[in-house]
Amino acid sequence: MTMSSTPTLMARHRAPYGDLAMALLVIASLVAIPYVVESRYLLGQVILALFYATIASQWNLLFGFAGVFSLAQMAIFGFGGYATAMLCVYFGWNIWPALPVGAVAAVVFSLLIGLACLRLAGVYVALLTLAIAQALYLLIVTDTECFRMVGSACRQFTGGAVGFARFGDFGTRALFRAKWLVGNYAIVSVLFGFTMLCTYGIVKSPIGLAFRALKDNPGYAVARGVNRFQSQLLVFGVSAFFTGLAGGFYAAHFQAISPGILSLSQLLFIIAATVVGGIGTFWGPLVGTVVLMVADEAMRETGEYRTLGLGLIITAAIILMPNGLIGRLGDVVGWARKRFAAKAPSLSATQ
Amino acid sequence: MSASTLIAILTAGLTNGAVYALATIGLSLVWGSLGMLNMAHGALLTLGGYAAYTVVTTYGLPAPVGFVGGIAAGALAGAILYGAVVKHLLKQPSETFETNVLIATVGIGIALENTILLVYGGQPFRQPTSMDGLLRIGVTSVPVQDIVIILVSLLMMGVVGWILARTRMGRAIRATAQNREAAQLMGVPIRRVYLQVLMLAGALAGICGVLVSSITQLSPSLGGDPMLKAFIMCVIAGLGNLPGAVASAFGLALIEAFVQFGAGARWGFPVLLLIVILVLIWRPTGLFGRAAIRRL
Amino acid sequence: MPETLALVLTGITSGYAGPAVLTDVSLSVGRGQLITVVGPNGHGKTTLLKTISGLVRLRGGRIDLEGKSIAGLAPDVIAARGVAHVPQGDLLFPQMSVEENLLMGAYAERAKSVIAERLDEVFVRLPKLAERRKQIASTLSGGERRMVGIGRGLMMGGRVLLIDEPSLGLAPLIIEQIYLVIADLKASGRSILLVEENPARVVDLADSIHLLDNGAIVWSGPPAELMARDELLATYLGG
Numbered sequence: 001m002t003m004s005s006t007p008t009l010m011a012r013h014r015a016p017y018g019d020l021a022m023a024l025l026v027i028a029s030l031v032a033i034p035y036v037v038e039s040r041y042l043l044g045q046v047i048l049a050l051f052y053a054t055i056a057s058q059w060n061l062l063f064g065f066a067g068v069f070s071l072a073q074m075a076i077f078g079f080g081g082y083a084t085a086m087l088c089v090y091f092g093w094n095i096w097p098a099l100p101v102g103a104v105a106a107v108v109f110s111l112l113i114g115l116a117c118l119r120l121a122g123v124y125v126a127l128l129t130l131a132i133a134q135a136l137y138l139l140i141v142t143d144t145e146c147f148r149m150v151g152s153a154c155r156q157f158t159g160g161a162v163g164f165a166r167f168g169d170f171g172t173r174a175l176f177r178a179k180w181l182v183g184n185y186a187i188v189s190v191l192f193g194f195t196m197l198c199t200y201g202i203v204k205s206p207i208g209l210a211f212r213a214l215k216d217n218p219g220y221a222v223a224r225g226v227n228r229f230q231s232q233l234l235v236f237g238v239s240a241f242f243t244g245l246a247g248g249f250y251a252a253h254f255q256a257i258s259p260g261i262l263s264l265s266q267l268l269f270i271i272a273a274t275v276v277g278g279i280g281t282f283w284g285p286l287v288g289t290v291v292l293m294v295a296d297e298a299m300r301e302t303g304e305y306r307t308l309g310l311g312l313i314i315t316a317a318i319i320l321m322p323n324g325l326i327g328r329l330g331d332v333v334g335w336a337r338k339r340f341a342a343k344a345p346s347l348s349a350t351q
Numbered sequence: 352m353s354a355s356t357l358i359a360i361l362t363a364g365l366t367n368g369a370v371y372a373l374a375t376i377g378l379s380l381v382w383g384s385l386g387m388l389n390m391a392h393g394a395l396l397t398l399g400g401y402a403a404y405t406v407v408t409t410y411g412l413p414a415p416v417g418f419v420g421g422i423a424a425g426a427l428a429g430a431i432l433y434g435a436v437v438k439h440l441l442k443q444p445s446e447t448f449e450t451n452v453l454i455a456t457v458g459i460g461i462a463l464e465n466t467i468l469l470v471y472g473g474q475p476f477r478q479p480t481s482m483d484g485l486l487r488i489g490v491t492s493v494p495v496q497d498i499v500i501i502l503v504s505l506l507m508m509g510v511v512g513w514i515l516a517r518t519r520m521g522r523a524i525r526a527t528a529q530n531r532e533a534a535q536l537m538g539v540p541i542r543r544v545y546l547q548v549l550m551l552a553g554a555l556a557g558i559c560g561v562l563v564s565s566i567t568q569l570s571p572s573l574g575g576d577p578m579l580k581a582f583i584m585c586v587i588a589g590l591g592n593l594p595g596a597v598a599s600a601f602g603l604a605l606i607e608a609f610v611q612f613g614a615g616a617r618w619g620f621p622v623l624l625l626i627v628i629l630v631l632i633w634r635p636t637g638l639f640g641r642a643a644i645r646r647l
Numbered sequence: 648m649p650e651t652l653a654l655v656l657t658g659i660t661s662g663y664a665g666p667a668v669l670t671d672v673s674l675s676v677g678r679g680q681l682i683t684v685v686g687p688n689g690h691g692k693t694t695l696l697k698t699i700s701g702l703v704r705l706r707g708g709r710i711d712l713e714g715k716s717i718a719g720l721a722p723d724v725i726a727a728r729g730v731a732h733v734p735q736g737d738l739l740f741p742q743m744s745v746e747e748n749l750l751m752g753a754y755a756e757r758a759k760s761v762i763a764e765r766l767d768e769v770f771v772r773l774p775k776l777a778e779r780r781k782q783i784a785s786t787l788s789g790g791e792r793r794m795v796g797i798g799r800g801l802m803m804g805g806r807v808l809l810i811d812e813p814s815l816g817l818a819p820l821i822i823e824q825i826y827l828v829i830a831d832l833k834a835s836g837r838s839i840l841l842v843e844e845n846p847a848r849v850v851d852l853a854d855s856i857h858l859l860d861n862g863a864i865v866w867s868g869p870p871a872e873l874m875a876r877d878e879l880l881a882t883y884l885g886g
Contacts, residue, residue, distance in 0.1 A: 063450075069450055069453070116628045116631065116632070119631075120586070120631065122449065122450070123382075123388050123449060123453070123590065124586050124590075126388065126453060127388070127582040127583065127585060127586050128582075128583070128586055128627070128628075128631075130579070130582065131579060131582055131583050131586075131624055131627075132624065134579055134620075135620055135621045135624050138617065138620060138621075139617065139621060142616075142617040143617075264461075264575075265461070268457060268458075268461055271454060271457065272458070275454055304468075304469060305465075305469070307461060307462075307465040308461075308462050308465040308466060308469070310458075310461065311457075311458040311459065311460070311461035311462030311463075311465060312458065312462050313458070314454060314455070314457065314458030314461075315436060315455045315456075315458035315459050315462070316458075318440070318451050318454050318455045318458070319436065319439045319440060319455060322443055322447060322451055
């Protein structure tokens with residue numbers, strides 16, 4: 001009784017030309033943006049959008065494809081960022097070697113969470129991952145114990161409510177001088193492209209098929225020898241790698257990291273982007289992020305109503321278009337095909 | 352440890368346990384009958400606390416009326432949640448209901464919390480719906496409000512138990528929780544049952560919010576902490592298991608009180624979480640065995 | 648003569664998402680009659696009963712209960728109008744006692760005296776349930792559960808009783824007991840629509856049999872005639 005209109009199924013039957021065309025469009029846009037966008041603020045927002053799209057794509061990999069409803073996504077992102085920053089702060093590392101190590105640290109962290117949570121049924125995963133993420137946030141924010149002195153100021157081991165700053169950057173400032181932001185943009189674009197490429201590979205691989213089987217028909221998949229726990233743990237680790245890596249790049253780009261990124265509203269934005277774009281669709285998180293960032297910019301005038309608007313957008317989106325904008329697009333295409341086929345039956349017969 | 356310290360810790364543990372138990376019951380009741388995790392539950396708590404504040408401060412009415420105001424605001428919000436969100440999501444394919452309703456209520460929770468922030472501002476208030484004074488117990492004394500909280504909470508648990516066990520509405524709620532299709536065949540209008548459950552849970556959240564704010568302070572993020580604690584209590588007890596929810600609420604709250612006394616306030620929640628995770632490694636189906644779970 | 652007919656289905660079509668399960672099914676249950684629908688599993692027997700009680704959406708056709716249309720109404724309204732559905736596999740409320748399960752059957756009835764009367768009648772017809780009154784339903788044996796299911800249906804006090812495969816999963820001896828109860832119910836004047844896989848069980852009981860195959864009625868007639876038609880039995884019911 002699976003609904004034939006669910007996006008996961010659509011993606012299975014669709015030829016890859018659509019994905020290829022979309023990929024070319026995205027690459028073309030990414031190349032064009034620094035030539036078109038002159039405002040530093042706007043370019044900064046595009047970089048931020050790329051970070052959000054990267055995180056959202058990994059949350060989507062976890063939930064939309066593997067069926068793990070984890071609310072620890074920002075915690076893993078933050079863990080990667082903090083690990084990278086702390087390697088630089090406490091061991092004097094350069095940012096570049098610290099990035100992959102930070103990502104691996106995020107993987108280890110995620111595997112610990114996964115071992116604790118993934119044997120539980122779906123809704124309990126949500127409860128426990130949220131609790132873990134909040135515990136991490138609270139531990140950092142309430143940390144007041146002196147670990148070291150910076151000048152005359154006392155600094156905590158976790159950075160406390162302030163976090164860490166000025167522990168190094170990509171090296172773009174030294175290299176490109178005034179054009180450093182474009183350099184950062186290029187680096188973050190490569191991160192985004194690399195992540196999307198790997199994610200596509202995972203989704204289309206036998207592992208990806210196993211995940212989809214688990215989501216669509218757990219009983220059957222398990223009977224065919226797919227180990228639910230191991231598969232989910234694997235995808236949890238993979239998604240944590242890219243999420244943690246993005247966390248490190250985030251810290252390096254802003255040259256700062258603070259517990260604010262662990263807050264619930266950040267997680268909310270990631271979920272909203274995925275929901276609006278289309279859960280379980282490959283391009284959904286990117287589309288959703290772009291739409292929400294534009295909406296957010298438009299709501300900037302309304303100032304304090306932004307969070308309220310975001311909350312209502314999430315709820316309205318899930319009620320009105322549970323398959324997201326991509327799903328809506330699929331509905332429209334399907335409807336158009338039907339119309340077309342009805343008007344010219346001979347054409348559909350030759351297909 | 353002196354006797355007065357022990358009494359202080361026990362009082363704190365039991366008071367918090369009473370609050371957590373009310374929050375947990377509300378979550379668990381909704382899960383048990385609708386299969387819905389209400390992520391807006393914390394915001395409903397906050398709403399109840401502020402409603403009581405407004406009734407007493409703005410309209411100058413006595414504290415018991417403020418209490419009723421908190422209950423009414425919670426129940427009304429529960430009804431709106433049903434009409435505006437849950438009713439529509441129930442029409443979608445049932446496989447996606449569980450996650451979709453979770454995401455939708457996350458949105459509602461954030462929107463509600465933000466609305467309260469916009470209306471009342473971020474600065475904390477004192478909850479006027481409370482009782483002052485101390486009660487002497489032997490060598491020491493405990494705040495009267497703590498006793499009030501424990502008594503009100505026990506009373507509410509009794510009321511919920513009575514409704515579920517003895518009334519026609521309660522029997523319909525349990526029937527719907529245990530077998531939705533059969534309940535429909537017996538003539539139970541399940542949509543009305545859902546509405547009743549959400550109103551009941553909203554009312555419980557409203558009461559809980561008034562009680563929580565009376566021992567802390569009113570702030571827009573008031574409900575976040577009790578909801579988070581209620582979450583892990585649900586993980587231990589199993590969602591839908593009301594007696595288990597009460598037991599784990601009091602048990603974990605007492606542990607939390609001792610940890611906070613011994614290691615400092617910030618370690619309370621992390622230690623609880625660690626205990627929950629260890630329990631899950633020991634018994635992956637929860638403390639009471641989720642396979643043989645009692646649904647309401 | 649509509650007043651002698653308890654339930655009339657006229658050309659009903661219904662199903663879940665996707666293609667229709669039932670197409671153009673017509674049958675009627677006269678007052679005091681026991682009508683049986685037989686057919687292989689997975690060919691729409693349960694869907695037929697679920698369509699009548701409103702659990703499956705009716706796509707076309709009419710359903711009349713004692714001359715009034717109940718088509719398109721919500722399941723709880725249909726139940727309150729007087730369709731008592733004893734579902735396949737009992738669907739008891741597992742954590743409730745036998746008595747609570749029975750009382751749920753009378754949910755739509757508010758008069759305490761009527762409820763007490765019906766409860767007495769159920770305990771007379773199914774004395775085993777009086778013994779098990781306080782026992783939790785999930786701890787009962789299969790036969791006892793079936794009796795609770797039927798008893799709960801009787802508590803609804805409906806104008807027509809729908810019974811879905813009362814023999815499913817039971818030992819032959821228990822099946823015999825259950826059919827004695829059903830015969831008893833027919834003798835008391837109830838109008839019954841019964842779904843069964845094996846027509847042999849209802850030969851002496853049914854006023855008429857409909858053979859449902861692939862969502863459509865392929866043969867109708869008296870039970871004795873069906874049992875004499877070996878080719879029908881072989882084709883549709885595997886001998």
